[in-house]
Amino acid sequence: MAEIRYLAPRTLDEAVGAFAAAQGAARILAGGTDLLVQMRNGLAKPGLIVDIKKIAEMTEIAELPDGGFRIGAAVSGAMLAEHPRFGQVWPGVLEAVNLIGSKQVQGRASPGGNLCNASPAGDSVPAMIAAGAVVTVQGPEGRRQMPVEAVPAGPGRTNLRPGEIVVGFTLPPRPAGSGDAYLRMIPRTEMDIAVVGLGVSLTLAGGTVTHARVGLGAVAPTVLLVEEAGNALLGSRLEEAALDAAAAACRAACRPINDKRGTIAYRTKVAGVLLKRAVAIAAQRAQGGN
Amino acid sequence: MTDLSPPAAFLAAGPDQPRRNPSGMGAALRHDSALKHATGEARFLDDLPEPPGLLHAALALSPVAHGRLAPLDPAPARAVPGVVAVLLPGDIPGRNDIAAAGTNEVMLADGLVEHAGQPLAVVVGTTRDAALAGAAALRPEIAPLPPVLCIEEAIAREAWVLPPQAITRGDPCAALAAAPRRLSGEFRAGGQEHFYLEGQIALAVPGEDGEMAVQSSTQHPTEVQHLVARVLGCDHNRVTVTTRRMGGAFGGKESNASWVAACAALAARRTGRPVKLRLPRRVDIAATGKRHPFLYRWTAGFDATGRILALDAIMAADAGHSLDLTGGVIFRAITHALGPCDVPALSVRALACKTNTVSNTAFRGFGGPQGALLIEDVVHRVARAAGLPPEQVRERNFAGGGNGSETPYGQPLEGDLIRRVWAEARADADWDARRAEVAAFNAQHPYLRRGLGSMVLAFGISFGQMHMNQAGALVHVYADGSIRLNHGGTEMGQGLFIKVAQVVASVFGVDVARIAITATSTAEVPNTAPTAASTGSDLNGWAAHAAASAIRARMAEVAAEDWGVAPAEVEFAEDMVRAGGNRAMSFGELAKLATMKRVSLSATGFYRTPDIHWDRAAMRGRPFFYVSYGAAVAEVAVDTLTGEHRCLGAWLVQDCGRSLNPAVDLGQVEGAFIQGLGWLTCEELWWDAEGRLRTLGPATYKIPGSRDVPPVLKVRLLEGAPARSETIFRSKAVGEPPLLLATAVWNALKDAIGTDRLDAPATPERVLMAIRDR
């Protein structure tokens, strides 16, 4: 194997500097649960590895004064699960992050890695999109923000510019009457990759939907924000007709491929089913159940 | 409590009688390596210290399913730093032929490529990474030919690896015409990857005078010896093959381990240095055979009571590109196509289809599980057509009772045991109450559906190849009374070694701890059969029994002479040797005495299964020494909107005769059931349109996980049913039969969704599509 350099800088500036200077020969290392596997299989051959876990901002979970949350990109699923408040406010996002892999993988895998790996089937991404999360990105030209759904560009590709690192996710404050949920369909009971993944975030006022977002994974080259599905729910009281329309919007958004994990017909059908089920869970949470 | 019964009674019991020894027969001892498996101290081949000067090999595989291969240019691999040699067909000193049963199956493709994943070259390097990089650097030039990728196409072209075989009885055409009702069906069952945890591996060390010492993770050291000798062009006596243990095999290391070892030996011969070949998982899955997929087409005639009067069926197996062990698989499929049932008039034809896929091979059950699906499908469909429960239809057709009690080819079946295992499984599951519960649940749930299914199996024990039913053992007793046991069977985690040690312990009346269990070696016991067909304990147990008995007889004479009693009065029990109530010495003291008296304490034992025969031309005979029975009930829940399903409970009753070791046997039943569950519900091999297998690892190929084990799993060995044939201590084989019990889950899924046809594996997607097509 060729020589690989390893850096674990303490500051973001150092990390960005080294990452940008390597001009594409470097890879960011968060939990490594994608990167190390890819290296072992010869799919990734970085000359430099920049480990971001020593940078404080990358591994912090902060509850913001306005009630929102800021999650460092390299926070592990296990850390997020242990946070006393996060799972109460964003149970759907937490579920999605905690579906990644097994206990062992949870100790390492991060939402930042899940997003930047840009798999169409990344589990945390649809939930983050539904949550309306925004990522903060830092690169040689400074900081910028972009919605989660703008990050993936295609299987294994992102819209990050050369040298840019995802610093963290900002989740908006939660009005009363809000709830979210994530469901995925996998052919076996554990340790599997989604055939369809679907996240929903809702706010209800007096039984009427005042805010709805739907994220849909594993059915297109990137995880999708399905605005039509959210719009179909908006203003409704989650009547059958609204649910049918939202499910139809999800099915229409599917642009899957036939492959070893599932056929087009199957993925499309399941997308509609998951929409209804995830909405039911999110609505129940919004109304104070869990 | 101490056993107070007199030792005489103990000894009087012949080998086919029960003995009461805490560590002998019937003791639920744990696997001899269980603790070492848990702590990691158990050494698998790749854990062994590496010999100095070791080189590593890697295989270059064909990316194309069918085509003309131009002579491979080794230069790109040679250019990789660390690569020492690139071995092509021309480098083989002996024959480029790895056929296990037939002839002319190439080890390295020569001019013609017949499946994607076929080995083209062995690349040898100073490190494994160098060898792998060298293999990846090769650029085979293959002019593609159209591949045959499915069973239907092979049938249309009559492309067989072996002529069709058929079993017939009576006049099925006339019986079909005369039957009150007729029905036809078609379905398919997929293949299965063995997914042994320890992949294929061999280490070959060249010695002087053309010797080659091979350590191999194999079920069949003798065949490794033969193939290595064939490929190297040397006598068998130059090659010694040793196997201490495998990390799982399941049939995947019966014939496939041989060519892996032959590749390592070729590299060792050509370089003059020790060579290890360990296949990476992706290469292992691409290059080694799997369970045969089957396509079934049948027509049955039946009456209103569900009695099946006639059956005309075709079972088409996908053999892949070469024969390998397909002949035996086909044989077992047609001999097991009626399961425990009797059909008076039938024709079952088995086709061995040649396709451009990896050559399919032995897999736990060896065609038996595929055979049994036929009658299960017929029963299910006839039941639906007649408006009867499938269980009632199956019972109506059980062999024995008023029905015929012999298989169409002449093997007797025990109708009483068939009915007993079924009655017990039914009772264990509390069938009627459960049925009512399921109906009540289904009446109220909007989209979940529960289902109940069952299975009854009859599985013949013996190798279909008559000559394979033999075994040898070698036992030494040392001067301190410690015992060394060696036999031709191999340990793959199934617990064979502890069972055979228990046999020997009970012959000598000693604690099993006195016995050293040793690696299988062609140098100690020659000309052995593979450890396969569930026969390991049956064959090797008897062989070891014979060896130990020979030594015990000599020891008894020594004691008798010393004490002035008759040899028949000398008893071996509780690590002591006694006679006449007042004579006693320890087993070790007697061993010492025997060596002082210049009596040999070493013996070989040999066994060949009696009473079996098969007439290939007539397709009749009694090929099985005996038949094992079992029954199962399974309950499932199906999400009818996504097709997801779970097995909620399973109640299994398996006939093991008088179990040699109930702990080991229960483990085998549980494992076989879960492996069968995987085959029938989640393990899917997926080829792309070019014929490349795309499920080459655990991320895409789905073996059951720990959470797929049903929350309620009740496994019981049938009690009070010693084998009626003269098996070792009246035990019965257990390795393969219980895999068929998982068919209950397939049946339960069909019950839950009310469908006629459900192809296996019944993945969520297939279940959902079956609901849609219903």
Ligand SMILES: Cc1cc2nc3c(=O)[nH]c(=O)nc-3n(C[C@H](O)[C@H](O)[C@H](O)COP(=O)(O)OP(=O)(O)OC[C@H]3O[C@@H](n4cnc5c(N)ncnc54)[C@H](O)[C@@H]3O)c2cc1C
């Ligand atoms: C056994 C197993 C099971 C798995 N199961 C699942 C599953 O169920 N669902 C699922 O979605 N995934 C699964 N995965 C994949 C993987 O665990 C997840 O994608 C995980 O979230 C990746 O996070 P990580 O921190 O380990 O990423 P890493 O491997 O460290 O990084 C992944 C990629 O993102 C880049 N990257 C990481 N952080 C940043 C950053 N801050 N800025 C820019 N680029 C960055 C890396 O360079 C790399 O290309 C599984 C993996 C394994 C090994």
